[in-house]
Amino acid sequence: EAQVTQNPRYLITVTGKKLTVTCSQNMNHEYMSWYRQDPGLGLRQIYYSMNVEVTDKGDVPEGYKVSRKEKRNFPLILESPSPNQTSLYFCASSQSVAGTYEQYFGPGTRLTVT
Amino acid sequence: GNSVTQMEGPVTLSEEAFLTINCTYTATGYPSLFWYVQYPGEGLQLLLKATKADDKGSNKGFEATYRKETTSFHLEKGSVQVSDSAVYFCALAAGNFNKFYFGSGTKLNVKP
Numbered sequence: 001e002a003q004v005t006q007n008p009r010y011l012i013t014v015t016g017k018k019l020t021v022t023c024s025q026n027m028n029h030e031y032m033s034w035y036r037q038d039p040g041l042g043l044r045q046i047y048y049s050m051n052v053e054v055t056d057k058g059d060v061p062e063g064y065k066v067s068r069k070e071k072r073n074f075p076l077i078l079e080s081p082s083p084n085q086t087s088l089y090f091c092a093s094s095q096s097v098a099g100t101y102e103q104y105f106g107p108g109t110r111l112t113v114t
Numbered sequence: 115g116n117s118v119t120q121m122e123g124p125v126t127l128s129e130e131a132f133l134t135i136n137c138t139y140t141a142t143g144y145p146s147l148f149w150y151v152q153y154p155g156e157g158l159q160l161l162l163k164a165t166k167a168d169d170k171g172s173n174k175g176f177e178a179t180y181r182k183e184t185t186s187f188h189l190e191k192g193s194v195q196v197s198d199s200a201v202y203f204c205a206l207a208a209g210n211f212n213k214f215y216f217g218s219g220t221k222l223n224v225k226p
Contacts, residue, residue, distance in 0.1 A: 004157075035216075041218060042203060042218040043214075043216040048213075099165070100163065100165050100207065101146075101214075103158075103160070104160075105158040105159070106157050107155075108155075
């Protein structure tokens with residue numbers, strides 16, 4: 001089954017304790033993204049990757065890091081989490097379909113930073 | 115710049131009622147337009163899309179028409195069901211690698 005998986009689905013942590021949220025896709029997609037979803041703000045892009053070893057900042061990259069060492073994986077790293085990073089996070093992957101990119105989303109990771 | 119504005123919710127309807135969720139956009143160039151649906155506890159799923167002006171996207175009884183003259187992509191369904199209760203996001207993709215821009219989402223509640 002074609003899918004994007006994220007782990008963990010739920011995470012409660014404390015300020016300053018480094019964490020990683022994993023993302024993996026089995027569709028051989030080149031393009032992957034991380035978004036955060038906050039009430040009233042929709043989804044905002046954190047980082048994206050066009051291919052292995054190629055990443056770039058999205059709209060809200062501060063406080064986050066990513067890496068793309070393999071095509072299928074795109075982990076999101078919070079080196080020193082803060083309470084304002086409490087949010088719902090989604091990973092997505094996409095590939096061009098007749099010139100249009102369709103995004104496939106993971107199930108989400110709900111992060112709470114106390 | 116690129117942006118999407120959609121009507122605020124929640125929208126509450128009775129089963130079999132007609133649904134419209136408004137979406138307007140601002141974009142440079144010729145974006146592709148999408149509606150995504152998010153059911154409780156799940157990620158976003160593509161509902162329908164349109165890639166050029168006057169295209170109509172449709173799926174599961176939902177429709178939306180790409181209106182360049184009014185920069186709109188309103189979502190409609192003739193008869194909603196309780197199972198349609200979800201959050202609906204309008205989005206556009208534009209620029210290099212078709213970067214996505216999402217609206218803030220509209221929650222739909224359908225009552226039996």
